[in-house]
Amino acid sequence: xxxxxxxxxxxxxxxxxxxxxxxxxxxxxxxxxxxxxxxxxxxxxxxxxxxxxxxxxxxxxxxxxxxxxxxxxxxxxxxxxxxxxxxxxxxxxxxxxxxxxxxxxxxxxxxxxxxxxxxxxxxxxxxxxxxxxxxxxxxxxxxxxxxxxxxxxxxxxxxxxxxxxxxxxxxxxxxxxxxxxxxxxxxxxxxxxxxxxxxxxxxxxxxxxxxxxxxxxxxxxxxxxxxxxxxxxxxxxxxxxxxxxxxxxxxxxxxxxxxxxxxxxxxxxxxxxxxxxxxxxxxxxxxxxxxxxxxxxxxxxxxxxxxxxxxxxxxxxxxxxxxxxxxxxxxxxxxxxxxxxxxxxxxxxxxxxxxxxxxxxxxxxxxxxxxxxxxxxxxxxxxx
Numbered sequence: 001x002x003x004x005x006x007x008x009x010x011x012x013x014x015x016x017x018x019x020x021x022x023x024x025x026x027x028x029x030x031x032x033x034x035x036x037x038x039x040x041x042x043x044x045x046x047x048x049x050x051x052x053x054x055x056x057x058x059x060x061x062x063x064x065x066x067x068x069x070x071x072x073x074x075x076x077x078x079x080x081x082x083x084x085x086x087x088x089x090x091x092x093x094x095x096x097x098x099x100x101x102x103x104x105x106x107x108x109x110x111x112x113x114x115x116x117x118x119x120x121x122x123x124x125x126x127x128x129x130x131x132x133x134x135x136x137x138x139x140x141x142x143x144x145x146x147x148x149x150x151x152x153x154x155x156x157x158x159x160x161x162x163x164x165x166x167x168x169x170x171x172x173x174x175x176x177x178x179x180x181x182x183x184x185x186x187x188x189x190x191x192x193x194x195x196x197x198x199x200x201x202x203x204x205x206x207x208x209x210x211x212x213x214x215x216x217x218x219x220x221x222x223x224x225x226x227x228x229x230x231x232x233x234x235x236x237x238x239x240x241x242x243x244x245x246x247x248x249x250x251x252x253x254x255x256x257x258x259x260x261x262x263x264x265x266x267x268x269x270x271x272x273x274x275x276x277x278x279x280x281x282x283x284x285x286x287x288x289x290x291x292x293x294x295x296x297x298x299x300x301x302x303x304x305x306x307x308x309x310x311x312x313x314x315x316x317x318x319x320x321x322x323x324x325x326x327x328x329x330x331x332x333x334x335x336x337x338x339x340x341x342x343x344x345x346x347x348x349x350x351x352x353x354x355x356x357x358x359x360x361x362x363x364x365x366x367x368x369x370x371x372x373x374x375x376x377x378x379x380x381x382x383x384x
Contacts, residue, residue, distance in 0.1 A: 022062075092331070
C-alpha cells in the first residue's frame with residue numbers, strides 16, 4: 001500500500017488535516033502551501049513541506065515524513081535533509097519536523113546520535129494507532145486513521161466517515177473529493193476487490209447515480225481539464241512557442257497563459273535566486289535606501305565572491321542583517337509561493353517580477369555601480 005503517496009495527496013487536497021494532527025487550528029492551513037523543494041547539493045527533493053505563504057518570522061515551516069516501515073537510517077537522512085535545506089534556502093522561518101508513524105514499534109530512534117534532537121519541541125512524532133478520541137472527534141483525523149485500520153473493520157469506519165462527510169461538509173466539491181479519497185484508501189487497502197465492489201460496500205453505488213454527484217463530478221472533470229492545460233504551458237514555452245500561440249492552441253485566455261508562465265517560473269527559482277533577484281530589484285527601484293557608504297560596503301563584499309548564486313546570496317543575507325531597514329524592504333518583494341501577481345503586504349510597488357536578465361555576480365555589480373552613478377549624478381545636479 002502506497003501510504004506515503006496517500007498522505008501527500010491527503011495533505012495536498014486537505015491541508016487542514018495536517019494541522020489537526022499536530023493539535024493546531026485547521027484554519028492555519030490557509031497560511032501555508034504544501035509543496036516540495038529540491039536540495040541541489042545531493043540532488044534530492046523534500047516532498048513534504050508546509051511553507052508559510054508570508055514572511056512572518058513566528059510562523060514555522062513544517063517538514064513532514066510518513067514512515068510505515070522500520071528504517072534505521074531515517075533520522076540520519078531526515079536531519080541531513082533538513083540542515084542541507086536550511087543551508088541552501090536559509091528560509092526566514094523556524095523549522096519543525098513532524099514524523100507520522102503507524103505505531104511506536106516501527107520507530108528506530110538512534111538515541112546515541114539523535115536523542116537530544118528528538119527531545120526538542122521542534123520535533124513532533126505522531127503514532128496513528130494512539131490517536132484515540134481525536135480520530136473520533138475529527139473527520140480529518142479519522143480519515144488519517146483509516147489508513148492503518150485493520151481490513152476487517154476498514155469498511156465500517158469508511159462508511160462512518162462518508163456519513164460524517166455528508167453531514168458536516170456543506171461544500172459539495174469538497175465533500176466529493178473527500179469521499180473519493182476515502183474510497184481510494186479502501187481501494188489500496190483491499191486490492192483484491194474491484195471498484196464496483198468497494199463502492200457497493202461503502203454505500204456509494206446509489207450516491208454516484210444521483211444528479212448531485214454527477215453534476216459535481218462533471219464540474220471536477222472540467223476543472224481537471226483546465227488544470228492539465230495550464231500544466232502544459234511551460235513545456236510549450238520551452239519549445240519556443242509564444243504565449244499567443246499557446247493560448248490559441250489550448251483555447252485559453254492569453255492573460256491566463258502569461259500569468260501561468262510567470263508564476264511557474266517564479267516557483268522554479270531557488271531561495272538564493274529570489275534573494276539575489278530581489279536585492280537587485282531594490283538597487284534598481286529603491287535606490288534611496290542605499291547611501292554611498294552602503295554601496296561602497298556592498299562593492300567590497302561582492303568583489304571577492306565567486307560567481308555562485310548561493311555564495312552571493314549568503315553574503316547578501318549577512319550584509320542585510322546589519323541593515324534591517326533594507327532587509328525589511330526586501331522581504332516585501334520576495335514572491336510568495338502562491339503569488340499571483342498581487343502586491344505584497346507593505347509593498348508600494350508590488351512583488352518583484354521574474355528577472356529577464358541572467359542572475360550572476362556581474363549583474364549584481366552592475367546594479368551597484370548604476371545605483372552609485374545615479375547618486376553621484378543627483379549630487380552633482382543638486383550642487384550646481
